[in-house]
Amino acid sequence: MQDIAYCPALFLSAMASGQGKTTVTAALARYHRRQGRRVVVFKTGPDYLDPQILALASNAPVEPLDLWMAGDAFCREQLYRAALEADLILIEGAMGLHDGTPSSADLAVAFDIPVACVINARGMAQTVAAIGLGLARYRPEMTFHGLVANALGSERHRQLIEDSLPNDVQLLAAMPREEHLALPSRHLGLVQPGEQDDPDNLSLEARLDAAADLLEGQKLTELPPAVAFKPQNIDTPPQALSGQRIGVAEDAAFSFIYAANTRLLEAMGAELCRFSPLHDATLPDNLDALWLPGGYPELHAAALGTNHGMCKAIRDLDARGLPILAECGGMLYLQQTLTDQHGTCHPMAGVLPGHGEMRTKRGCQGMQSAPLPEGEIRGHAHHHSRSHDTLAPIAHGRRASHPAPGEAIFRRGRLTASYLHLFFPSNPEAIAALLGAEETTRSLEQAVRGPHVR
Incomplete structure (x- = not known):
């Protein structure tokens, strides 16, 4: 087994929950899958529902990554194994970038993965740049890749945000306000894929394709830098359930x-x-x-x-x-x-x-x-x-x-x-x-x- 595996990787987080990071992550996974790339997606924290959407978008299983629940060694081994076979690794964060202990930022820093943050820009313009600047500078040891502005109302809306950003914080993508592409949810989170094909609405597959289309030609679709992933040899579990x-x-x-x-x-x-x-x-x-x-x-x-x-x-x-x-x-x-x-x-x-x-x-x-x-x-x-x-x-x-x-x-x-x-x-x-x-x-x-x- 080789010592280090290299693979482009991007951590997609947000300023808070409800910003659209699952939609953006799924759209990006579907975009690269349509380019013929093998995409492996992980989901930060405990979650059974978002991974079902992400697995459909990427056509590959989605594993949890969490430094407290799963542990550093488990996360390190999963990322290493993914890097051996993937053309791109995507990780969707939980809640806001710095929320929780450990946070999404902690995970990104632990494995030196660049971070892109999704911000729902409804009701603001230049303030998006101020929030983005704070997210980029709050943890100096974290590699900040850029912003994704979501729910934009017009081209002028996008231009106001981009013109307000400092030179070292790039706008990776601008997603227009498309209510019909939103992923439906209920009391525990997103509706499971098998329950989303309402005959009066777009199928989930069609939503994923339409969301991927919106990324065409935007910086977010460029492959991020390659990250070095090291193996972590986990003990072989005991054969204590043999024959059960x-x-x-x-x-x-x-x-x-x-x-x-x-x-x-x-x-x-x-x-x-x-x-x-x-x-x-x-x-x-x-x-x-x-x-x-x-x-x-x-x-x-x-x-x-x-x-x-x-x-x-x-x-x-x-x-x-x-x-x-x-x-x-x-x-x-x-x-x-x-x-x-x-x-x-x-x-x-x-x-x-x-x-x-x-x-x-x-x-x-x-x-x-x-x-x-x-x-x-x-x-x-x-x-x-x-x-x-x-x-x-x-x-x-x-x-x-x-x-x-x-x-x-x-x-x-x-x-x-x-x-x-x-x-x-x-x-x-x-x-x-x-x-x-x-x-x-x-x-x-x-x-x-x-x-x-x-």
């Missing part, structure tokens, strides 16, 4: 799945058996464990609750004492009822006590780790619901940057449930103990460790 068949719920209701999680399970020897709680009448045969990830069960509550065969199959598996991990939407599904956004109460699988209710305004998000008996696993919370009349929690999540207790963690036998979404590579041994056979769990619990990849 793990059922993984995956459909429109349960889609919040990091590819890094499934890769790790397979690397530890597990056979993954995907199934649909929405459409399948029962579970796959001969399962040894079950993983119910998050998603949008509230949008499909009626269908989930009336699929009595699947609900019974999960109750039977739980009664046999097999390991079950239920994250966020998976936990809501296992409870007794779920009240959707319209106030309709639906019966759920009834494996756990508890009643879930969607909330229209308040939610919870942020980085947390789960202090489980098997070991501490890093992850995050992101939900707009609450649960009541549940089991007594065995622990609460530990927030990354706040002393208040995080999400409740429930345990009954081998069933573990919480609002937390876990990032499995942060502690492979703990995941193996959580989902493995009892003898695996006993042996691994003798060597409980902290996060594995730091």
